[in-house]
Amino acid sequence: MERKYKFVSNRVLKNKAEEEKGKMRVLVKAGTDVATVYYTCPECGFSERLDTGWERPFALRCSKCDFNMKLPKLKDEMKREKNKEKKKRREMA
Numbered sequence: 001m002e003r004k005y006k007f008v009s010n011r012v013l014k015n016k017a018e019e020e021k022g023k024m025r026v027l028v029k030a031g032t033d034v035a036t037v038y039y040t041c042p043e044c045g046f047s048e049r050l051d052t053g054w055e056r057p058f059a060l061r062c063s064k065c066d067f068n069m070k071l072p073k074l075k076d077e078m079k080r081e082k083n084k085e086k087k088k089r090r091e092m093a
């Protein structure tokens with residue numbers, strides 16, 4: 001498998017009424033801290049693609065209505081990161 005991205009995520013986003021009306025796709029290229037984000041705002045339905053700095057926890061404001069969209073963490077993703085760190089530590093030892 002080609003390791004082009006260090007982080008890829010597809011999430012459903014909830015609006016203030018807890019309805020799953022939006023989505024967010026995040027791609028972070030390997031070796032960079034630039035996140036390419038495709039989103040549909042769950043509040044106003046606005047969608048766009050943009051590049052922004054990658055950080056955790058990841059959140060983004062809708063360009064149109066300023067709704068704060070947070071990227072929810074998945075348990076298995078956290079596990080995967082932990083394993084990676086363990087591996088890194090082992091390699092350094």
Ligand SMILES: [Zn+2]
Nearest residue numbers: 041044062065
């Ligand atoms: Zn919006």
